[in-house]
Amino acid sequence: MEIDINCDLGEGSDLASCKRDAQIMPFISRCNIACGGHAGNPDIIRRSIENALQNNLKIGAHPSYPDRENFGRKSIEIPKNLLLDTLHKQVGLLEGLADEAGITLDHFKLHGALYNDAEADRKLAKQIIELFSQEYPTLKIVGLANGAMEAASAELGKQFIREGFMDRLYLNRQQLTPRTLPGSVITDLDRCLAQALALAKGGSFNSYYGKVLQFSVDTICLHGDTPEAPKIAERLFNYFQFSGLSLRR
Numbered sequence: 001m002e003i004d005i006n007c008d009l010g011e012g013s014d015l016a017s018c019k020r021d022a023q024i025m026p027f028i029s030r031c032n033i034a035c036g037g038h039a040g041n042p043d044i045i046r047r048s049i050e051n052a053l054q055n056n057l058k059i060g061a062h063p064s065y066p067d068r069e070n071f072g073r074k075s076i077e078i079p080k081n082l083l084l085d086t087l088h089k090q091v092g093l094l095e096g097l098a099d100e101a102g103i104t105l106d107h108f109k110l111h112g113a114l115y116n117d118a119e120a121d122r123k124l125a126k127q128i129i130e131l132f133s134q135e136y137p138t139l140k141i142v143g144l145a146n147g148a149m150e151a152a153s154a155e156l157g158k159q160f161i162r163e164g165f166m167d168r169l170y171l172n173r174q175q176l177t178p179r180t181l182p183g184s185v186i187t188d189l190d191r192c193l194a195q196a197l198a199l200a201k202g203g204s205f206n207s208y209y210g211k212v213l214q215f216s217v218d219t220i221c222l223h224g225d226t227p228e229a230p231k232i233a234e235r236l237f238n239y240f241q242f243s244g245l246s247l248r249r
Helices: 016-027 042-054 080-100 112-120 122-135 148-156 189-201 229-242
Strands: 002-009 030-034 058-062 140-144 160-165 204-206 212-214 219-222
Touching (some): 002 016, 002 229, 030 042, 042 080, 058 080, 112 122, 122 148, 148 160, 160 189, 189 204, 189 219, 189 229
Parallel strands (some): 140 160, 160 219
């Protein structure tokens, strides 16, 4: 069996941060590169692309609300036409630098608060997917399994990559538990690994409220913005290998 592991990268403040990102890359198969909304600049993007190519990764865009101050983690009031315009420009920046490197982008994945807001608003999800269908028709969509982006993608006939989270508890309806609820984030690495394996293999695991859930995903999200991320990436990679799963390159 094979599984995809994706990680959000290029989110540091300088080129030195790209060295830490590069330590994660041997243990993943797909990266989502910040493209100016919440983080990232042309120099960091170029280095991230270079490192990703050296590690044979699929490369995608990681656009967000235009809110560097809050790292894209806060919902902001912005007219829909301006939001769609900034998303177009963010991905356009990455696409231009990818063209310079002679590569084609593979996918896009929303970041932070915008990821959550699109999952909570079917109309917004559809508007975003319509934008990308028109402006970037070849890009696949990475998003929450069983969520609004997946439903809108199916409605519009877009290829969707179902994402699961190893370090977040799920509600009974298979949506992510809000971070405002205590214990919504799994901090024990062994529990994270067990949930990742269940999601990858379609095994069972418990929801936040103790209900047994069972569904499979195409890709596992590995958070890259913590100091321990390279070690966690290696642990996850080795755990999957030991359990009979290889990376889908």
